[in-house]
Amino acid sequence: xxxxxxxxxxxxxxxxxxxxxxxxxxxxxxxxxxxxxxxxxxxxxxxxxxxxxxxxxxxxxxxxxxxxxxxxxxxxxxxxxxxxxxxxxxxxxxxxxxxxxxxxxxxxxxxxxxxxxxxxxxxxxxxxxxxxxxxxxxxxxxxxxxxxxxxxxxxxxxxxxxxxxxxxxxxxxxxxxxxxxxxxxxxxxxxxxxxxxxxxxxxxxxxxxxxxxxxxxxxxxxxxxxxxxxxxxxxxxxxxxxxxxxxxxxxxxxxxxxxxxxxxxxxxxxxxxxxxxxxxxxxxxxxxxxxxxxxxxxxxxxxxxxxxxxxxxxxxxxxxxxxxxxxxxxxxxxxxxxxxxxxxxxxxxxxxxxxxxxxxxxxxxxxxxxxxxxxxxxxxxxxxxxxxxxxxxxxxxxxxxxxxxxxxxxxxxxxxxxxxxxxxxxxxxxxxxxxxxxxxxxxxxxxxxxxxxxxxxxxxxxxxxxxxxxxxxxxxxxxxxxxxxxxxxxxxxxxxxxxxxxxxxxxxxxxxxxxxxxxxxxxxxxxxxxxxxxxxxxxxxxxxxxxxxxxxxxxxxxxxxxxxxxxxxxxxxxxxxxxxxxxxxxxxxxxxxxxxxxxxxxxxxxxxxxxxxxxxxxxxxxxxxxxxxxxxxxxxxxxxxxxxxxxxxxxxxxxxxxxxxxxxxxxxxxxxxxxxxxxxxxxxxxxxxxxxx
Numbered sequence: 074x075x076x077x078x079x080x081x082x083x084x085x086x087x088x089x090x091x092x093x094x095x096x097x098x099x100x101x102x103x104x105x106x107x108x109x110x111x112x113x114x115x116x117x118x119x120x121x122x123x124x125x126x127x128x129x130x131x132x133x134x135x136x137x138x139x140x141x142x143x144x145x146x147x148x149x150x151x152x153x154x155x156x157x158x159x160x161x162x163x164x165x166x167x168x169x170x171x172x173x174x175x176x177x178x179x180x181x182x183x184x185x186x187x188x189x190x191x192x193x194x195x196x197x198x199x200x201x202x203x204x205x206x207x208x209x210x211x212x213x214x215x216x217x218x219x220x221x222x223x224x225x226x227x228x229x230x231x232x233x234x235x236x237x238x239x240x241x242x243x244x245x246x247x248x249x250x251x252x253x254x255x256x257x258x259x260x261x262x263x264x265x266x267x268x269x270x271x272x273x274x275x276x277x278x279x280x281x282x283x284x285x286x287x288x289x290x291x292x293x294x295x296x297x298x299x300x301x302x303x304x305x306x307x308x309x310x311x312x313x314x315x316x317x318x319x320x321x322x323x324x325x326x327x328x329x330x331x332x333x334x335x336x337x338x339x340x341x342x343x344x345x346x347x348x349x350x351x352x353x354x355x356x357x358x359x360x361x362x363x364x365x366x367x368x369x370x371x372x373x374x375x376x377x378x379x380x381x382x383x384x385x386x387x388x389x390x391x392x393x394x395x396x397x398x399x400x401x402x403x404x405x406x407x408x409x410x411x412x413x414x415x416x417x418x419x420x421x422x423x424x425x426x427x428x429x430x431x432x433x434x435x436x437x438x439x440x441x442x443x444x445x446x447x448x449x450x451x452x453x454x455x456x457x458x459x460x461x462x463x464x465x466x467x468x469x470x471x472x473x474x475x476x477x478x479x480x481x482x483x484x485x486x487x488x489x490x491x492x493x494x495x496x497x498x499x500x501x502x503x504x505x506x507x508x509x510x511x512x513x514x515x516x517x518x519x520x521x522x523x524x525x526x527x528x529x530x531x532x533x534x535x536x537x538x539x540x541x542x543x544x545x546x547x548x549x550x551x552x553x554x555x556x557x558x559x560x561x562x563x564x565x566x567x568x569x570x571x572x573x574x575x576x577x578x579x580x581x582x583x584x585x586x587x588x589x590x591x592x593x594x595x596x597x598x599x600x601x602x603x604x605x606x607x608x609x610x611x612x613x614x615x616x617x618x619x620x621x622x623x624x625x626x627x628x629x630x631x632x633x634x635x636x637x638x639x640x641x642x643x644x645x646x647x648x649x650x651x652x653x654x655x656x657x658x659x660x661x662x663x664x665x666x667x668x669x670x671x672x673x674x675x676x677x678x679x680x681x682x683x684x685x686x687x688x689x690x691x692x693x694x695x696x697x698x699x700x701x702x703x704x705x706x707x708x709x710x711x712x713x714x715x716x717x718x719x720x721x722x723x724x725x726x727x728x729x730x731x732x733x734x735x736x737x738x739x740x741x742x743x744x745x746x747x748x749x750x751x752x753x754x755x756x757x758x759x760x761x762x763x764x765x766x
Contacts (some may be wrong), residue, residue: 083135089171158351158361212495256617331408336371367438376413400429482569519586530589581606651725
């Protein structure tokens with residue numbers, strides 16, 4: 074069909090551009106505009122059609138004969154009065170905030186030239202999902218794997234070269250084999266919404282590798298598309314999701330609704346600013362020409378405006394309903410809650426109630442640290458876990474009591490309003506900061522390659538180089554680093570709550586001490602598969618299997634120390650001298666070793682089921698009442714012994730015969746052996762023992 078020459082009235086809903094088989098309806102929100110022009114791109118020609126209808130602050134029109142593939146943008150008329158919060162410029166071509174696919178790349182400064190502006194493309198959402206089934210893995214059984222779409226497969230020799238670094242590459246069989254080998258259940262993708270590189274980075278020949286600079290909240294980032302066989306970006310993304318679901322893996326998106334790529338008042342006008350600056354952004358009451366900057370990126374989206382909140386909710390529903398994703402991690406989520414109804418809107422939304430929601434519970438604004446303040450139904454990144462675990466093992470700035478609190482799920486933070494231990498997302502490392510290997514190899518950050526004089530990135534990392542900065546050939550230094558990495562991982566996988574692994578940590582990946590590699594799209598950040606530490610991969614896989622095997626590591630209720638139905642306390646904190654911990658023990662700064670005994674969890678109602686191609690690595694998957702894994706769950710007491718000292722510590726054991734199932738320091742860590750009465754825990758290590766029946 075060829076598009077008509079005149080616009081019909083159309084409808085003010087849904088917002089965006091939608092094809093109905095006969096034409097396309099266009100609807101754009103702008104409360105303060107004086108007029109809106111729809112600009113249609115036809116080769117080198119731009120056809121301008123005024124949107125004459127204005128209903129409930131929405132400009133709209135219908136173009137008969139228009140079809141998918143049509144490229145368009147807007148010009149928006151209104152006052153150019155920054156002192157009043159308005160930054161309209163009728164010369165600017167602006168991207169539709171509801172664009173499903175974005176064409177072109179922005180250059181700096183933002184051009185008025187139609188040939189170089191960003192354009193939206195009308196799309197056909199049809200896709201054959203086949204028998205796609207969402208894995209719907211319970212939070213208790215979830216193991217998150219934070220991963221960058223490009224960096225994950227860019228150097229993987231088992232991924233076809235044409236697919237490396239793409240959506241298709243992330244779901245290639247060789248990658249899925251690795252996820253199954255580890256036993257992770259959900260991929261947490263760094264941002265995949267269409268984003269831009271900041272002008273400073275572009276001028277310096279760098280890019281925004283992480284992608285926390287979103288411009289289009291409905292459009293997948295095209296730079297990650299392989300486009301094999303002419304497949305569209307949207308179709309490739311959906312195919313990736315379908316393949317990961319077939320492998321039993323959930324897909325969680327890292328989303329950035331706290332700010333946009335338009336930055337501060339000196340930034341480019343590409344979309345929101347030119348459409349309705351005063352509605353889309355938070356502006357200081359005493360200086361509407363500026364921006365409230367709770368994100369640290371120049372601006373803050375104004376979710377207190379109902380139409381902006383609607384856009385965020387529409388985007389979330391789109392990614393769940395149309396793109397089939399299974400959840401979201403919200404970057405700087407505290408910014409979304411300021412003066413807005415976002416949390417309540419999410420709570421009553423029937424579609425979003427079904428998916429996983431994770432908050433990074435802070436921003437940089439006043440009272441910006443909101444850890445533990447989100448509502449039931451949310452999980453939160455637990456930075457106290459990260460800091461206390463690092464401080465316990467690496468700097469000795471945290472004592473046994475602090476570590477015990479983190480192992481117990483941080484109930485003092487999350488234990489209210491009926492929330493469970495799964496309200497906390499536990500992690501040692503994430504994209505922002507040192508890798509696990511660098512955490513035990515560098516005392517200080519080394520970010521010189523970022524071009525900011527090594528001033529960027531965290532200065533307080535709670536890291537320890539084990540006696541030598543950077544790479545080392547000293548056997549004693551390497552031994553310490555090996556043991557500490559495994560002890561940190563063991564702590565992560567034994568703790569109550571939801572564990573998150575940073576991709577590449579299991580490979581032994583280094584970033585040469587760069588703890589803010591956001592602008593390094595190169596071998597510094599891409600996973601180095603050819604030099605992967607197979608022993609470390611197997612160690613992580615073994616820990617995940619232990620977590621699946623012992624349900625008391627994944628409790629739905631808080632540990633209390635009170636007796637269970639069979640008379641045993643759910644947790645018994647254990648002193649190396651062979652007795653329960655006492656108040657004076659918790660207060661000791663000299664105690665470097667302790668343990669915890671976890672009572673069995675009843676296994677009633679657990680039934681295996683087979684799921685054909687969706688089987689995990691070992692061919693079995695459990696019902697939601699059980700772990701997703703290959704080992705039969707065990708109803709027996711589990712003893713975890715922890716020693717951060719520089720020398721071995723002998724523990725007198727609770728009564729019974731114990732089987733050691735893991736020694737993090739051993740060359741064969743999961744070799745079993747019997748322990749009666751006592752067990753010696755090597756320096757800087759963790760042991761797991763099960764009580765024989």
